[in-house]
Amino acid sequence: MVANVTRVNPKLIHELEKYGAQDVQNCYHCGNCSAVCPHADEYFVFPRKSMRMLQMGLEKRIEASLEPWLCYYCGQCSTGCPRGAEPGETMMSLRRWLTSRYDFTGISRLFYRSWKAEAVVLVVVALLAALGFLIFGFSQGSIHHYDGEQAFLPSASIHIFDWGMAAVLVVLLLINSIRMWWFTTGGNPRIRPKLGTYLKALYQLPLQFFTQKEYARCGERQPWLVHLALMLGYVSMLVLIMFFLHGMQAGPEIRWRFHGVGYLASAGLLFGVLVAVIGRIRKSAPHVAHSHESDWLFLGMLLIVTVTGIVQHVLHRAGAAMAANLAYVVHLSLVVPMLLLEVPFGKWSHMVYRPLACYLAAVHRETLARQRSSAAQGEQVTADRRLAAA
């Protein structure tokens, strides 16, 4: 049967180097990493197995694996690795590689392999967005008005624009998520889940999205709390902007109903980003000791967007409408490339892939348990028959 032939891609390990995995070849399979990993269990034994698949070039098997998404990079594996093979960084690189695999457009692959291409596209999109917002602003409003009738960028129009962009992102992410499901589960001959299993595990999606409780199982809790602050800040801000943009923009008085939440969200975002940036500069822990170019681009954009968002808000409250408008244009023209490029094609896609992977992992676990027990029963039946025949 041709279908059972395993395809080997001997260049896979070299391809992964571009995504950040430099030392996979060092691994001599002692299994130390899998045994210390707080996330490895009887169904998902990693990271050593992923290292093995990489060394052997089993591209399809890796494409079908959920393991990289079950790793939250506490780095215990890398610290204890006797060969300096950096299993933690390998899992990180595999997440980048999988992101590029799920992405049907090929843009993700381009960005991860060339940060220059990513930077150029970023700048071009940002400039185009800035141009668009300026033309739009001057065509219908006055730069001296931040809100009200003559507002330079009236919230109603921006609102429509936001929803349009959201629709694009949702479609892209949805397609990529379906591809992820197909690679790992739907088209995976080793796993045949029942519909009931899918339904039963559904609660995992919101649970993992909002609590990231798996992350908390890594030895230290601090990285989880920082990540949670960042994520909650981001999500709150998203909700505020998508549903309450008018309230956010109205001023100049402070409306605590909206702005209170906004301040908290900004603080969470700023805190999370700063901790991440400082950690990566100091290389203070295994998970921030290696930084891919795409990490810096992402963090840089997030930092600028957060800061310009805060600045335009402060300027508006201070009554400097023109300065506030300019800051707002800078803010928006960076938000557009950040969301358009990072959410479906970059690091941010993990906000969908990670909960989805946790959900699918739950599905896999139950299915595997069922398949294993029925296989064991099958063996028992055969043994009984043999016994009876004898």
Place this chain on the structure above:
Amino acid sequence: MARVGVFIGQFDSHSTIAFDSLASYAANLRAVEKVRLLGLRPKVDVKTLAEEIRRERLDRIVLAGDSPGHFKPAFTRAMQLAGGDPAEVRLASFREHGASSSEATDRAKAILACAVHGVPYPLVAVPKPTVVNPATLVIGGGVAGIQTALEIADAGKKVILVERSGTIGGHMAMFDKTFPTLDCAACILTPKMVAVAEHDMIELLTNSEVVGVTGNPGAYRVEIRRHARRVDEAACVACNVCTDICPISVLSEFDQGLTHRKAIYIPFPQAVPNAYLVDPEACLWVQSEGKRCGACAKKCPKECIDLAEEDRTVTFDVGTIVLATGYDLLDARKVERYGYGKYPNVLTALEFERITNASGPTGGKIVVKSKVANRRLKTDEWLATSDGAAPRSVAIIHCVGSRDANYNPYCSRVCCMYSLKFAHLVREKLPDATCYEFYIDMRAFGKGYEEFMERIKAEGAHVVRGRTAEVSEVDGRLVVKGEDIVQDRLVQYPVDLVILAVGLVPSAGTAELATLLGVPRDQDGWFSELNYNSEPTYTERGGVFVAGVCQGPKDIPDTVAQASAVAAGVLRSISSGRGVSDLSSLALSEIEARAMQMAAGKPQEATHGR
């Protein structure tokens, strides 16, 4: 003619070589295009270097200095980058070729000239025909030192065998069985030990250390510090009266701290010399400067105890020196994840050897340690006693601190096989006990080793491929956790005893001895042999040989083989009378001329032989 670049590093701040004079000498050699002084702590950047090589169109590089080999890889890479032949990176090793005496600079020039001409210095220089003192100093009384001493002494030459501890025998005397034959180690070793003690040609100095070496190959003068034994070796009949009466108990070094010994003691019953010795750190009389105790001296029927004896230094003239200093185990506490030192029943390999040894603290019964109250210190101690409980399951963990970038990068070479031996001993003595063996790669490379491994597997030991990640204690029982990479699953086994196959490191004092003798060490700290393949027993220093593990981890058969080979080398140099010279007989101009001749391909009379 080759275009040669000379890079001179000072490396050693105590060097007596005049580097400026050396540099101008090198610059005046005809083939030399470029001379650069690298300074004391050079930073070598491969890319810049390659650029330099390309610019100067160099096709040979001479890297000169005291032990310059450390920088060779960088230069080789640079040469490759520049498109040159990496084999043309040549070393001029001053210290190794003896350029450390008063005429150091001249010697360094000669070594440099040979490297520039691309011929090995040892082939150009002629050993000075000297009268070799036929006496030999052997440092270290383990199986390697014993074997070398016996071979040389049996040939009728005088041997001085120096041993740091109170008895010869070394680690092998602690072992129960040898692999793969499962012979009784003591049955092989103790006759040899006794032969050493009784040999007319061997002067055995235990409790002694080499503290000074002067002179030249063929005529070394060594100073040996003889620590006071405080018991007359010749008179003592090992009647045990002194030990019986001694009030002080301390943990026994020979038994790896598993049981007690007295302050006046014999390390083990078959010790050679078969005489007691006093541990001055523990002895009440010594510590109180004669005010207290002294019971043993009063009771000794042979009146051979002199508690006031002092250390003294003796001097010997020898022709050759043999290093056989062996190894220590890596401190297992450093590998924190296995909990050695934290959990009493996590043992090192040597501790298990003592427990399973018929002459050990438990009489060969495999037991878990028991908690015993020490009344004098008012503390609890974990000791191995013969009434201890037998373990129901045992885990043996390979590669502890070996093949690990965080500890020793090298393979310690003996652990796989002795671990299999342990599995056999556990299964033999406790047939109901479960035995898990965790390994990464099984290194069964010797004659009969592979078959030994298959045999142990067939005997029912669970051989798990995968390293143990950690040892923890759950409900009072040790739990080992790891990944079985063959079965593709995580495993957790509760066990009663964990044996760590701890790797080998050079024994304490190796660095000092290397400095004393001018013998280089390799990156892992073992003594460097002259040539790994063809001269594994010689060192860069003339008249100094290496035998056994101090040259690199090896098992007993290899150690004994190398020790005998050393004896052959020593005897050759004694009988030929010229093998041990440090190649210093020719003047600089002669060496230059010979090197040039050799480089031009003219035949030379065979001069090799150190």
